[in-house]
Amino acid sequence: MFFASDNAGIAHPAIMEALTRANTGYAMPYGADAIMDEVRAQIRDIFEAPEAAVYLVATGTAANSLALATYCQPYQTVFCSPVAHIHEDECNAPEFYSGGAKLTLVGDAPKMTPEALKAAIEGEETRGVHGPQRGPLSITQVTERGTVYSVAEIKALSEIAKSYGLPVHLDGARFANALEALGCTPAEMTWKSGVDVVSFGGTKNGCMGVEAVIFFDPEKAWEFELRRKRGAHLFSKHRYLSAQMQAYLQDDLWRDNARKANANCARLTAGLRDAGVTFLHDPQANIIFCAFPRASHQRLHDAGALYYVWSGSLEGDDPDELLEARLVCDWSISDEEIDRFIDLVKPA
Amino acid sequence: MFFASDNAGIAHPAIMEALTRANTGYAMPYGADAIMDEVRAQIRDIFEAPEAAVYLVATGTAANSLALATYCQPYQTVFCSPVAHIHEDECNAPEFYSGGAKLTLVGDAPKMTPEALKAAIEGEETRGVHGPQRGPLSITQVTERGTVYSVAEIKALSEIAKSYGLPVHLDGARFANALEALGCTPAEMTWKSGVDVVSFGGTKNGCMGVEAVIFFDPEKAWEFELRRKRGAHLFSKHRYLSAQMQAYLQDDLWRDNARKANANCARLTAGLRDAGVTFLHDPQANIIFCAFPRASHQRLHDAGALYYVWSGSLEGDDPDELLEARLVCDWSISDEEIDRFIDLVKPA
């Protein structure tokens, strides 16, 4: 019963097979391998973006930080949510990669509203040379609270950013999960909605460790390549990144995995709802934030369930006190585990 | 006939098997996986260093830059060879990770002499606060020209660094090849000779993409962890780094691969010597720098041999003009390929 994160499960067998398949003969290093050509073609095709520049790195933080650094000057500020991964979980990597830019936290909610974004942008550059200058907008999709921006919402945020001439980055660590939730096309969720650069996640959805960075305007491509190398994120034996991404995109594996993860989450959500659990956010993809009594947490804990107790502590006298939990479903969780988890939550 | 680099061959089958073996069930992310515990124990054992702090990253540049940044203040300078990988081939990564430190190039040769090092150190800090301050020494072993420092030579360099209170980093991208060449112990080549931190390479010697950073004094361990995360080099699905390194160190795979690579190089060297080829440096591990006539290069080229023409150009009128070549042997090259290469070099 592992619901702690989608970064701790196995790589999908198809990914492993692809690695084995790739493991023959010599391959040109540093991204010049033939499999990377396939990956580039796949992504351009999937995104309906024949000019897109496509790069691979091994971590989501690298994808985000390098993509943002390419679009953010050190005297600018990135607009993001207060719960954005780039703000909370990257140990100042965006500040590091950008050479000392700032992050401006927009609004209170995990999902930015256009109003809050507009207010935040208006709040900067009120002091001429003295304050930070306005820089890129960064949206996380799926958000860090498990909700999903609609295409219209992304468009509305992008339009505000564009009206100030600001570029738009989408942190798509869970891109596939969002796409499945929305039922739109990759193009609709990105460049057709004003997104300039995407961190396209593979790691959390069945890969071993690979993320794509996709620039719809290739103008920044060479700068990105230099920043990737300088950041020590250019792999010599790059074919093993390529092979993962190639297999991930082939035969809809990425979509199947995401569909399965979302379905797992829906099953868990339904069961918890039946069990009377309170939801802090509407689970729209594969992450749940909810609250249930300490006694349930203790039963789960004793049974070996792994997940984050988001607020409060298992230790405590009151068995009825509600403690918050974050539950993440990956594609590999079985119905049995989900159902067992639900059973353990239910009042004894 | 691939002699371009040791970063383009396959991963050893044992590495692939280890990855497959590791690909089961959930594993704690970010280096808390059980396999990492094994790796730590293996390295402490191999290095006779029970207190060593051990970390994994995926690229050699990450290992070097993060290790150096941990020991180098932004107002200091790193002492290294003019042909050091950290100077020539990392696109300013050490400058980036250190926050703007400088590199002071020591002497003219690929192998630093104690005299040149002493002179370089003495040449800094002659201007009080105005010039850069003295920072770490970084040695590459095997050097970028295929030679190997003896244990006595490392000791002599370290002693000079230590006499100024400077820490010592060893870029061991080809650590195993050097060890086989010297026939000493890992401890002798490192901490017993004054080395404080090692970039211990796996990628060039049969792994897919993994390098260890080993601190013999764990005092800097936590800072390194923060710098690794901030640099986006902390893997969530870390077990796949651990699994590679675990298999690499088990049953002497790392030493067997290196021994094979060095033997391949020795076979190639002997054959080239018989063919009258001139050597620019004494090939002591698995890299050869040599010169032979354009006509030979052209024959090799036509036969599909891949390697770097280090000086001059295949295009040219004089078939007898000597052009330099860099030839790198990995563990996987066959005797047949080597012999065929030699035959092609020989005068027609």
Add this chain to the structure above:
Amino acid sequence: MFFASDNAGIAHPAIMEALTRANTGYAMPYGADAIMDEVRAQIRDIFEAPEAAVYLVATGTAANSLALATYCQPYQTVFCSPVAHIHEDECNAPEFYSGGAKLTLVGDAPKMTPEALKAAIEGEETRGVHGPQRGPLSITQVTERGTVYSVAEIKALSEIAKSYGLPVHLDGARFANALEALGCTPAEMTWKSGVDVVSFGGTKNGCMGVEAVIFFDPEKAWEFELRRKRGAHLFSKHRYLSAQMQAYLQDDLWRDNARKANANCARLTAGLRDAGVTFLHDPQANIIFCAFPRASHQRLHDAGALYYVWSGSLEGDDPDELLEARLVCDWSISDEEIDRFIDLVKPA
């Protein structure tokens, strides 16, 4: 009628005389001038801190950024008010000088409360290596809204910082104004209350351009000197910084100027209060935030008064609408100007 800032008035005649006096013969450059020895002794004496390390720079932003960088690692975060000068008015200088640290905004008010500080500190380092680590606390005294921390308030904030092992920086761009407001000693307002390093302002209080950075623990002194040089803030003809600070501290000029500025502010406050003006913050030193009708603003504007309209716009239909103003008094403003300003605010 200049109330726009205390950075636009003249230098006090005594400062000019000191510069002229210093302008004779050769003086050792880069801080080795004899006048700097006097300054060091003066500050150690005034602060009752015989071990203090004392340095001069020419801008407040340099003082703040260099002081913070000395105490803040790039993977840490600085705790400060949302209206802190270091956050709003330094174009990411703290992020730049620290090598990419973050700023965590504490509470909503210009004056931090101990509760808000504690909550902010507790909010960081909840994610191990993933989030930024806790770094220094930075307090501005006088605050950017014209209020003043009591000695007890500084102590309370410092105690919280210290309980987490965090250093404390005081941005004293208006140090003298605060001191006069409180009637305490410099030692009480700083090291006796737990402050580790002070940006001690001269520029806004009668100097031409000089700020001292005072480390009560000299352990960081050499690092600061290197960071100052590397930041290009070490003056060759340093005597002209020294001469300003020497004259500023001599015969209580610094306190006299501040007393005059505060008195000017008190006179203005009293007059505005009589005129029925609303105050947004309690003016405790030399800065006023208040609101009065557009018609009054227009009269002031027509008469050539200079100050910041903090919210709203002079353009508008409603003469009665309240617009906010920031009014700063320096030592050189005459009673006549103040009274004239008040008269213009009053309803026609």
Add this chain to the structure above:
Amino acid sequence: MFFASDNAGIAHPAIMEALTRANTGYAMPYGADAIMDEVRAQIRDIFEAPEAAVYLVATGTAANSLALATYCQPYQTVFCSPVAHIHEDECNAPEFYSGGAKLTLVGDAPKMTPEALKAAIEGEETRGVHGPQRGPLSITQVTERGTVYSVAEIKALSEIAKSYGLPVHLDGARFANALEALGCTPAEMTWKSGVDVVSFGGTKNGCMGVEAVIFFDPEKAWEFELRRKRGAHLFSKHRYLSAQMQAYLQDDLWRDNARKANANCARLTAGLRDAGVTFLHDPQANIIFCAFPRASHQRLHDAGALYYVWSGSLEGDDPDELLEARLVCDWSISDEEIDRFIDLVKPA
């Protein structure tokens, strides 16, 4: 007898008078003062560059680092002489301000040759994304060894830089001294010879502390302003920088001071030559590198002469051993001091 540097003498009386003159009434801060408008017009006029963007900072290192950072990406390298001030005497400030760029040292001599520059440029970007990319050329005029590039030499270097698309920076800490030595116009020594940005020194030639940064192409102006602020080099009471520069440029003060300094140097050179002194470089402006016997050094030392003994030590047995000296003449040195110095050098 002060020949240690031209950074330790007094400010010219006209500079002091200008400061006093400027010290009246309120002036708009941060470079919006009226005197700055005069300065801008003066410099545009002097340089025959009506579009030039002109900024003031207080130190030469700030001028150099900010100018270079504006033209140098962090993944690039600056081409400069091994004895360049930016390399030897700025404690990694260029690396800091550029966000981690490298400096490539060109040739062996204080004056770069076009051949050495071409070889250095060709030596970079041979490794694609792996090595640093080619960045700006930086020339020091007067060089750090007291020699002066002719206009033709600057042109030849610039042409090479331009042929690779690289911008050209001129570190003119002693701009006026070079101009007097050459007898050309400021335009000829700069933009007519391909220079894009100049650090135009005032401090070493009679000012208190002011340097101009002049961009002949104003495209980078706003970025420079942001970098200056972020670097904490934007002065609030900016008029005192403006006033210095205004007076410096008025009535040819800058040229008169330089002419006097060069004449002082010529007198000293002639006297030393008569005294049989050996010159290490040809003194073309106001700096001499020469060698004379230890006994002479000892006489000078005993008489209180101040200058750098560039090699060797006053302590030593052999009174005839030649020790090197660096002697710098500013505008304020008297003929008597020069002659006395010469007398003391002469054999007893």
